[in-house]
Amino acid sequence: MHESSTVPVNLDEIFSHLKRNLQIKEIVYKILSQNVINQTAQEGGIIVTAQEVQAEADRQRHEMRLEKASDTLAWLADQMISPDDWEVGICDRLLTEKLAESLFAKEVEKFFAQNRIQFDQVLLYQIIVPTESVAQELFYEIEEGEISFYQAAHIYDSDEKRRQQCGCEGTVYRWQLKPEIAAAVFNALPKEVISPIQTTLGYHILMVEAFIPAELTPQRYQEIRDRLFQEWLTSEINYRLHNQT
Known part of the structure; x- marks a missing residue:
């Protein structure tokens, strides 16, 4: 929703709908998660380059068979977002991936060995x-x-x-x-x-x-890393929620 005119409802109606359907907590959690990720990545000097965003956008377009620029724009319009919104979303996901790898890549083998059974x-x-x-x-x-x-x-x-x-x-x-x-x-x-x-x-x-038998395959590596990352992220969010000043 780059501009409110692109959607036939206003932000107040959207917010009210989320509240009525008990979805506010989920949205707030996602926003807080991204805030924690952005702050931690910034403190650690972790960035996502324009080239990386472009490569991921190209990968997604290829996956969805959006061969022409006009096809991509039509798809974005159907999703009610702008090209800038899409790129920001890609950047957020890439940053999350980089941060998870930075924080827990060295912990995966240790966790696997301790919990192999x-x-x-x-x-x-x-x-x-x-x-x-x-x-x-x-x-x-x-x-x-x-x-x-x-x-x-x-x-x-x-x-x-x-x-x-x-x-x-x-x-x-x-x-x-x-x-x-x-x-x-x-x-x-x-x-x-x-x-x-x-x-x-x-x-x-x-x-x-x-x-x-247990084996540290690439898929299991990612499962463990993502699990450790989510546990850390949940802990960080809970700390911030209960220590607001």
């Missing part, structure tokens, strides 16, 4: 049913070969999505599992069907398809 992954299948009697019956039928694990999940699982996927939960980290589930899963053998375990969700029958 939590980054072990497993390709997991499970069936969740509401009662112990059903869970035990299914477990025995699977063990005796009367029905396959996948068939049982497709018919009996309490979750529609999991039924459609024949019990497949996909690849999950150890830390994403409840402690009692994680203990059983990571002590099992591949393809072993684990006897029913009760949680607040019901009775779980589990099967491990494969174990994936």
Whole structure:
């Protein structure tokens, strides 16, 4: 919204809408986040160059297939922002990336080493049913070969999505599992069907398809770095909110 005339509502109406829909806190948090990022980057001498902004703008245009300048201007008009607004937004995101790397690049390997076990992954299948009697019956039928694990999940699982996927939960980290589930899963053998375990969700029958040992891949590096950065940013914002003068 470079100019109020580009939008058929005024700023007061926008602000009122945000308040009515309980979105003010989210917006304020984002503004405070950017303020903290800008101040910290300035103190650390971290900048984003015009060339970097241009390169990112070109990348985005290519990704969205905005081949002509007129296509880009039409897209910006549809987003109700000016070219300057777009470039400022790109600059903010690049600055955030640079600051996160500056603050936490050296901490990632240390964090990964200290928490390596939590980054072990497993390709997991499970069936969740509401009662112990059903869970035990299914477990025995699977063990005796009367029905396959996948068939049982497709018919009996309490979750529609999991039924459609024949019990497949996909690849999950150890830390994403409840402690009692994680203990059983990571002590099992591949393809072993684990006897029913009760949680607040019901009775779980589990099967491990494969174990994936923790490795500091580029994707995991970024996940850890971003996690550390967000924790730091939240702490900084909370400090400022509770220490206003």
